[in-house]
Amino acid sequence: xxxxxxxxxxxxxxxxxxxxxxxxxxxxxxxxxxxxxxxxxxxxxxxxxxxxxxxxxxxxxxxxxxxxxxxxxxxxxxxxxxxxxxxxxxxxxxxxxxxxxxxxxxxxxxxxxxxxxxxxxxxxxxxxxxxxxxxxxxxxxxxxxxxxxxxxxxxxxxxxxxxxxxxxxxxxxxxxxxxxxxxxxxxxxxxxxxxxxxxxxxxxxxxxxxxxxxxxxxxxxxxxxxxxxxxxxxxxxxxxxxxxxxxxxxxxxxxxxxxxxxxxxxxxxx
Numbered sequence: 001x002x003x004x005x006x007x008x009x010x011x012x013x014x015x016x017x018x019x020x021x022x023x024x025x026x027x028x029x030x031x032x033x034x035x036x037x038x039x040x041x042x043x044x045x046x047x048x049x050x051x052x053x054x055x056x057x058x059x060x061x062x063x064x065x066x067x068x069x070x071x072x073x074x075x076x077x078x079x080x081x082x083x084x085x086x087x088x089x090x091x092x093x094x095x096x097x098x099x100x101x102x103x104x105x106x107x108x109x110x111x112x113x114x115x116x117x118x119x120x121x122x123x124x125x126x127x128x129x130x131x132x133x134x135x136x137x138x139x140x141x142x143x144x145x146x147x148x149x150x151x152x153x154x155x156x157x158x159x160x161x162x163x164x165x166x167x168x169x170x171x172x173x174x175x176x177x178x179x180x181x182x183x184x185x186x187x188x189x190x191x192x193x194x195x196x197x198x199x200x201x202x203x204x205x206x207x208x209x210x211x212x213x214x215x216x217x218x219x220x221x222x223x224x225x226x227x228x229x230x231x232x233x234x235x236x237x238x239x240x241x242x243x244x245x246x247x248x249x250x251x252x253x254x255x256x257x258x259x260x261x262x263x264x265x266x267x268x269x270x
Contacts, residue, residue, distance in 0.1 A: 065195035
């Protein structure tokens, strides 16, 4: 029970922890306000308890596929929010300005939704096993260890990104957010497959090389949405979402570069 709890909690904590560390570090590098963070934490905790406590009711919605639709919907929403956030980060890098209310609200919402997804599963897990004879100390000890590892990874990731220059932090942060957002879309596709709304299948099985339930597998799951047995629909959605997000950011970066080049040329008398 101890090891199982550690692995499960790490799995649920890491994705939200990595997302928080990336967004916070980029806000620091770009001199953006971080007052929104406390509200996102409050919203995430409240959302986790609300969704976890109503798991049965949510699961019975839409003919028994409510949980899958809610989970997929949250991940699609997070993807769209991250697309907008990266867009605005690039804008702020080239033209610094005070963050507006919409941007702060989306930052708050994306962290709250990520925490709600992961936190509700932790809530359900703890509630389901706390009364078992073999639970108790092992359950909560493993959970505390898992939380500690997840938060430690968050802190290390945060300071690692801060160790780079602003331009490199922005590039690294946008690349990581793109891979995470694409991974969320891959997992959203998995939920829709479970709901029989997308076709199932299996392209390969990489459990022999890297088990999905291993610590390394969990790290890759959190960062890139690693799936050991992906379906064709999952891979297609993963690639399409990743290319779309990368294309939008490259286009926005080129837009600002072309606007600045004439100024730089005039500055040097060309």
